[in-house]
Amino acid sequence: MTQTVAFTKGHGTGNDFVIVPDVDGALHLGDTQVAALCDRRFGIGADGTLRVVRSAALPEGAATPDAEWFMDYRNADGSAAEMCGNGIRVFAKYLVETGLADIDAAPLRIGTRAGTKTVTRSDLGFEVDLGLFAIDESDVVVRARDLDVARPGVGIDLGNPHVVVALGSDTELDRLDLTVRPQLNPEPRHGANIEFVVPADPLVRHGVGAIRMRVFERGVGETLSCGTGVAASALAVRHWAGSAAPDHWSVEVPGGTLGVRVIDEQDGAHVLLSGPATLVYSGEIALA
Amino acid sequence: MTQTVAFTKGHGTGNDFVIVPDVDGALHLGDTQVAALCDRRFGIGADGTLRVVRSAALPEGAATPDAEWFMDYRNADGSAAEMCGNGIRVFAKYLVETGLADIDAAPLRIGTRAGTKTVTRSDLGFEVDLGLFAIDESDVVVRARDLDVARPGVGIDLGNPHVVVALGSDTELDRLDLTVRPQLNPEPRHGANIEFVVPADPLVRHGVGAIRMRVFERGVGETLSCGTGVAASALAVRHWAGSAAPDHWSVEVPGGTLGVRVIDEQDGAHVLLSGPATLVYSGEIALA
Numbered sequence: 309m310t311q312t313v314a315f316t317k318g319h320g321t322g323n324d325f326v327i328v329p330d331v332d333g334a335l336h337l338g339d340t341q342v343a344a345l346c347d348r349r350f351g352i353g354a355d356g357t358l359r360v361v362r363s364a365a366l367p368e369g370a371a372t373p374d375a376e377w378f379m380d381y382r383n384a385d386g387s388a389a390e391m392c393g394n395g396i397r398v399f400a401k402y403l404v405e406t407g408l409a410d411i412d413a414a415p416l417r418i419g420t421r422a423g424t425k426t427v428t429r430s431d432l433g434f435e436v437d438l439g440l441f442a443i444d445e446s447d448v449v450v451r452a453r454d455l456d457v458a459r460p461g462v463g464i465d466l467g468n469p470h471v472v473v474a475l476g477s478d479t480e481l482d483r484l485d486l487t488v489r490p491q492l493n494p495e496p497r498h499g500a501n502i503e504f505v506v507p508a509d510p511l512v513r514h515g516v517g518a519i520r521m522r523v524f525e526r527g528v529g530e531t532l533s534c535g536t537g538v539a540a541s542a543l544a545v546r547h548w549a550g551s552a553a554p555d556h557w558s559v560e561v562p563g564g565t566l567g568v569r570v571i572d573e574q575d576g577a578h579v580l581l582s583g584p585a586t587l588v589y590s591g592e593i594a595l596a
Numbered sequence: 597m598t599q600t601v602a603f604t605k606g607h608g609t610g611n612d613f614v615i616v617p618d619v620d621g622a623l624h625l626g627d628t629q630v631a632a633l634c635d636r637r638f639g640i641g642a643d644g645t646l647r648v649v650r651s652a653a654l655p656e657g658a659a660t661p662d663a664e665w666f667m668d669y670r671n672a673d674g675s676a677a678e679m680c681g682n683g684i685r686v687f688a689k690y691l692v693e694t695g696l697a698d699i700d701a702a703p704l705r706i707g708t709r710a711g712t713k714t715v716t717r718s719d720l721g722f723e724v725d726l727g728l729f730a731i732d733e734s735d736v737v738v739r740a741r742d743l744d745v746a747r748p749g750v751g752i753d754l755g756n757p758h759v760v761v762a763l764g765s766d767t768e769l770d771r772l773d774l775t776v777r778p779q780l781n782p783e784p785r786h787g788a789n790i791e792f793v794v795p796a797d798p799l800v801r802h803g804v805g806a807i808r809m810r811v812f813e814r815g816v817g818e819t820l821s822c823g824t825g826v827a828a829s830a831l832a833v834r835h836w837a838g839s840a841a842p843d844h845w846s847v848e849v850p851g852g853t854l855g856v857r858v859i860d861e862q863d864g865a866h867v868l869l870s871g872p873a874t875l876v877y878s879g880e881i882a883l884a
Contacts, residue, residue, distance in 0.1 A: 319637060322638060350610060350874075350876070351609060352876070515760070588638070588639065594874065
């Protein structure tokens with residue numbers, strides 16, 4: 309049966325999403341339908357879909373009682389995904405713009421498959437608390453297609469795995485060939501997103517560390533922006549910089565500029581990601 | 597000033613377009629705005645835009661008095677383009693679906709920068725008369741990245757230039773690396789679209805010749821489908837097949853299947869291209 313679905317298209321630093329409002333959880337989107345929506349030639353085209361559904365409308369066990377709204381994030385192939393640092397800002401922007409939530413009255417709590425996340429307004433747009441992180445000191449070397457020697461990388465765990473590698477110059481970063489997946493040695497059991505970073509010179513201005521980054525996303529390829537990859541990049545450079553490193557970072561990716569902060573919470577240090585969120589257009593599509 | 601523009605997204609065998617109705621020619625779309633609409637991450641995303649405008653609303657000199665509707669086709673970078681074999685079917689589909697034209701009463705005449713084209717219904721969807729063509733017998737050799745030897749190609753002129761190369765097997769076609777532009781020797785002055793074809797075995801069934809094709813479009817890269825490239829491929833294989841070759845062809849490209857016919861007209865042999873056209877969804881976008 310064909311159903312007509314209203315949607316809004318949005319992006320955060322070029323990481324783009326089809327937002328599908330379904331406040332009462334009445335919509336049934338199969339994997340095939342999500343993949344059809346995300347197809348860039350035959351559908352709408354996006355990195356994933358964000359279904360906007362009331363937590364209370366979810367089946368028992370899936371609901372997040374401490375958040376009114378749940379972000380049902382699906383990858384472009386239809387598979388369910390836990391969290392997306394760019395997607396959640398776009399999700400928050402949608403809730404705020406449509407009046408479904410009032411972020412100025414209180415921090416916005418959004419349910420995800422990785423638990424409830426808190427989003428607030430920030431200078432760049434919106435900021436999300438990505439929670440705890442872990443740094444893995446074990447040796448890993450990374451070799452991209454056109455790097456003449458393999459480089460050491462550091463592992464960062466943000467719920468999903470990252471390996472961050474420092475390059476020597478902007479020129480080296482710009483020339484990097486990421487059309488094929490870089491090799492990791494040893495290869496992590498579940499793979500990893502691989503971030504190549506160039507620290508600014510000087511690294512810190514007015515208390516803010518600055519880096520440039522390109523990312524090869526696990527299972528995807530090079531992307532314009534990866535939210536957790538941006539956070540991992542800042543955490544890695546902060547780790548290398550040692551005790552004098554700042555807690556505020558500015559990260560430039562091909563899709564734009566994002567901010568990273570590290571703050572102390574009761575359960576340990578949290579990493580927060582901030583950046584813009586844009587709603588581009590709205591439409592209706594018939595889905596078979 | 598921000599203006600809200602209504603649009604419909606459509607595609608023909610994966611070659612996709614933002615259709616912008618502007619029947620009275622009141623809309624001003626600059627190159628930057630077209631490029632913004634066609635951006636696949638930050639805009640709607642498409643290979644080009646098709647503005648639907650009454651020929652009578654165009655400035656003197658640009659109008660096509662023998663066609664009520666004019667297809668203002670622009671490339672994704674905003675530059676004006678002459679004709680598009682896939683785009684004109686999508687354009688016709690839009691006129692028919694919205695009731696702006698009645699293709700069943702008479703063949704639909706559509707103005708383009710390459711003159712007025714005639715579109716009719718066909719088994720596959722719609723068929724457009726691409727007009728005259730020319731075969732260039734001069735030697736040209738083509739070498740793709742992973743072909744072990746250079747192969748001879750034949751030049752086909754359909755208003756835009758093509759070089760068609762035959763490969764030995766489906767496997768060879770499937771494995772072909774078109775991430776980098778194949779080399780032509782000699783290099784045509786204005787470049788060329790390069791089509792790699794594999795004739796079916798047997799070539800002809802029930803009077804229809806069959807081929808598979810992949811295309812590297814000039815200035816773009818590999819695409820799912822190129823309308824004139826499909827016609828050029830059929831014309832090249834028909835040329836190689838000699839006097840016994842059929843006038844009907846079926847061409848399979850990554851984006852779908854198209855039909856090619858050669859018919860005799862008063863001014864010489866014409867080539868006609870037929871295939872599907874799909875309207876995917878409609879929406880509204882605010883343009884700065």
